Amino acid sequence: MRLVFIDSLCEKRSRFYPLVFGRPIWELRCGMSSLENKLMARIRPDDVAYFVPDYMADYYKTRTDKPVNDVTTLTGEDLILVDPRIKADHLDLPNKHQSQIDLDDEGRVLYARISKEDSGGLEAEDIETFLDSAKSSLPCVSCKAPTWEYTWDLVLANAEQITADFEKAGRSGIEGDIEEPVAIRGSKKDVYIAPKAKLHPMVVIDAENGPIYIEEGVEIHPFSRIEGPCYIGRNSVLLGAKCREGNSIGPICRIGGEVEESIIHGYSNKYHDGFLGHSYVGEWVNLGALTTNSDLKNDYSNVSVMLDGRKSIDTGSTKVGSLIGDHTKTSIGTLLNTGSYLGAMAIVMAMGKPLPKHIPSFAWFIEGNVTKGFGKRTLYGTAQKAMSRRGCEWSAQAEAMWDAVFEMTSPIRKKAIKKGRRRLLT
């Protein structure tokens, strides 16, 4: 049976911006692994294929050896099609032998089981045609499984998900190096420290309220405190970090200061002091020293977020921090308001007070105004340098994908730039 992941351009996809400008939704993370890992573990397919938005297909092909946007994968095998927003733990797998299409409230396919006999009779010019053809000729039902609706859903579920993932991983114990004195609070059964991880002296591992999973090659410097539930990814370094509950960090991150209930993708740095709470941070992000975000309003009302720079969305939660896109960099002393959106590939300079809540992708936010700055070529050059420092390559495919993102995000950015220009002349 082949599992087909489908990530199509639609309004519901845009709810995960800026994090999914440069990756498919299934690469988003919650707990100890990605949404893809969770669906794979739940469905256990023999084979996998991916359908991503066209603009990122060539790039994604460089990141996987599995077929990408290849319609030939839609025939010849029994298929399970999934929208990665579906929550794996709640997925009720329908009868093996019957084709069935599970739709969301807007009639989009969330999940489908299609037998190879049925798939052969469907139109398969492209994935959308295939889905339309399946909907019109096979039995459709309303999908009961819950879905991830917004990025902050993942952040808010992270602590609980780490606990569940830790239990499923079934590992505990200390296989890495511990330089005494290291204090472990709570049960050692709730702690796993992988081989080649190194804990310096004066580190506190507090598993009293949740498990702590530390991957291979992690190095934790003195005066760091790690509170569970927590997941620290491979080869990350913690430098005197006050790592509160509910964090998923790494791989290959450098983290210092205070971090609480946040998800940080690989290769991102928050080296210095400053608070990051209830936030989702993409790859290759650098948060300058003393960058601090608010995740709770003074009046304890629900936090709202502006994903498109215009309309505020009530998150329904009193605790939401920042959404920060890939390759974005903040200066020292940056203050981020509650529910801030920092697009991808943005350069953000502090302005002495909390920033506006929406900074578009590719913006150079300088002295309180969105500008064109030194342009996207300079941003690409910086990305290239940052990646080469970690032995990674900026590819032509990556550049083409980000060029497409630049165009996609152009209207919102241009509007912000015009506003900035007007302000400069008044």
Add this chain to the structure above:
Amino acid sequence: MATVEERVKAITANKLGIDEIKLEDSFTADLGAESVDSIELVAMFEEEFGIEMDEDAALAVQTVGDAITFITKVCKEQGVEIEE
């Protein structure tokens, strides 16, 4: 309407806090513009003249005289009326 030269000089003087500006003045070496100032000057010229400038080309301009030449060219290309 003021000339392009007068408008460019007025904006530069206002932004960088300098009274006398000569055509041969370099934005960075003579007028002390930091990189942030250069970015803001580009934005201010765009707003003043109602034009869009390619950031690489605009930021490559070295002197006030070159800026006037460049802005005049862009205005003509983009059909913006100016007093030369």
